Amino acid sequence: MNFLNLIRWKNLLIIAFTQLLIKYAFLASFGINTALNELGIVILILATVCIAAAGNIINDIYDVETDLVNKPNKVIVGKSISEKNAFNLFIALNIIGVGLGYYLSYLVGKSAFFSIFIIISVLLYTYASYLKQTPLIGNIVISILVGLSILIVGIFELLPNITPQNQQLQLVYFKVILNYAFFAFIINLIREIAKDIEDIDGDYKAGMNTLPIAIGRERASNILFALSLMAVIAVIYYVVYKIYQNQIAVIYFLIAVIAPLIYISIKTFNAKTKKQFHHISNMLKFVMLLGILSLLLYMYA
Structure with missing residues (x-):
């Protein structure tokens, strides 16, 4: 169970589920000419999940000091699993993920696509070891990678x-897949900033220089509020100009995405405590899941 918690198994399941939805709920619904068969999509999912799991492990290795302050009861590296064993798992999962990515690129006849897996692996390590400590840049990089976990299905299936x-x-x-990737990017970016504000005490003690530490908690909260409003506007624009003809989709987005985002914006405007920012972070994760679930609507379009 400690290993499963270390690799963030719930997040990995969401990645796998999202990629399956794109393949079978969206692309298959329109009978689109795709490149991957059942084995191919399984390999893509395994490659993505392995590299993501490796990223979660290296992130925990570098975050031990901050986690001892921010969430001492959830620290795994150095307690339940030694740092050496955790690092060995990081290496092994990267090798498996990148190896599967190479084989998949060979299967679709696009050897250049192999570089995507290398770039993701390198960026995850760079994020954990350095970029996470830099104001906003680390937040943007990890959010791009979250969006790429969605976009990569379109890259391998369609291109x-x-x-x-x-x-x-x-x-x-x-x-369409790019729009979902952008949605995941912006929601995750907001969530990363909320988490940084929530974890400001532990990050400060560890000598990190996250956005709220660099510009102050209040200014970071203002940026968080502005980004949450931008997310609301972006989703409203998508509904009005992209899916307005699908009444069921419009109703779904109004109830499951736009309404919760407005709630999050209101909560962000008034948030002051660690508990409040933790609630905002959880709500954003929930909204991202609800947004991804809208892919099921294409089965009834």
């Missing part, structure tokens, strides 16, 4: 099968 005849249609579906 290898583009022809002059189907190019326009393939790109239309790719843009």
